[in-house]
Amino acid sequence: MSDYRVDPDRVIGVLAGVDDAGAGISQAIDDMGSLVLEGQSLVVDGRRTLASAWSDLLDERRYVPGKLAHIVASAASSVSEATTAVVTGDVDMSVTTAEAESRAMDEWGIDSSVSYGQGY
Template sequence: MSGQWSVDAAGVMGVLAQVDDEGNDLETASRKFASLQTEGASSLSVDGRTSLASAWNSFCDERTDVPRKLMWMLQHRCGQVTEATVAVLTGDVQMGDDVQAAESYAQSEWGIASKYRYNADSYPEG
């Protein structure tokens, strides 16, 4: 239907599950990178010379935070998506309750019939 939108909670959960799977891959990559940094530094120190190991550590230090920052960002954004989804769904329920209460009040207090009595095109399907 044009002009209407909704949130598919199951779809949101599916997307978040996929993101969670990718997050596991990022964590694995982060651990592997840290291990490679340690291994590389130890194997690049030859005969007491540490310049290659030092250069390797400098190179790695600048890149170590990238997976961690990506994981933090994903975690933070997923939390925001979850909060937004809950807010929209809660708002949908509240709006539905408010509309039903308003319609009931209009019918009982003012004698205004249901919207379906006035518009044949708006009868619920089923």
């Protein structure tokens, strides 16, 4: 049997850490918006060359923090859903196992493996 286990409390701690780190991503999104606006001031003597180059540079880059935020949020959601599925599965299995052991005892007089000294 594997030693693999999911500790929901630790998962909650990890997700809380992701939320804390998300503040930096949020700030980066705001900062990129500010940089885009600052590019408007790069018009010198009616020439827009610098402003245009700045705009070209930021066209794709300004969306990077938002894309990262989306990826992180999606991954955190997946971790949460997976943890819920594992915990739910564990609960369902324990109920099913308990019912099976109870039925075995009631119908056939067979007790659990722990009673026979084979605590798996």
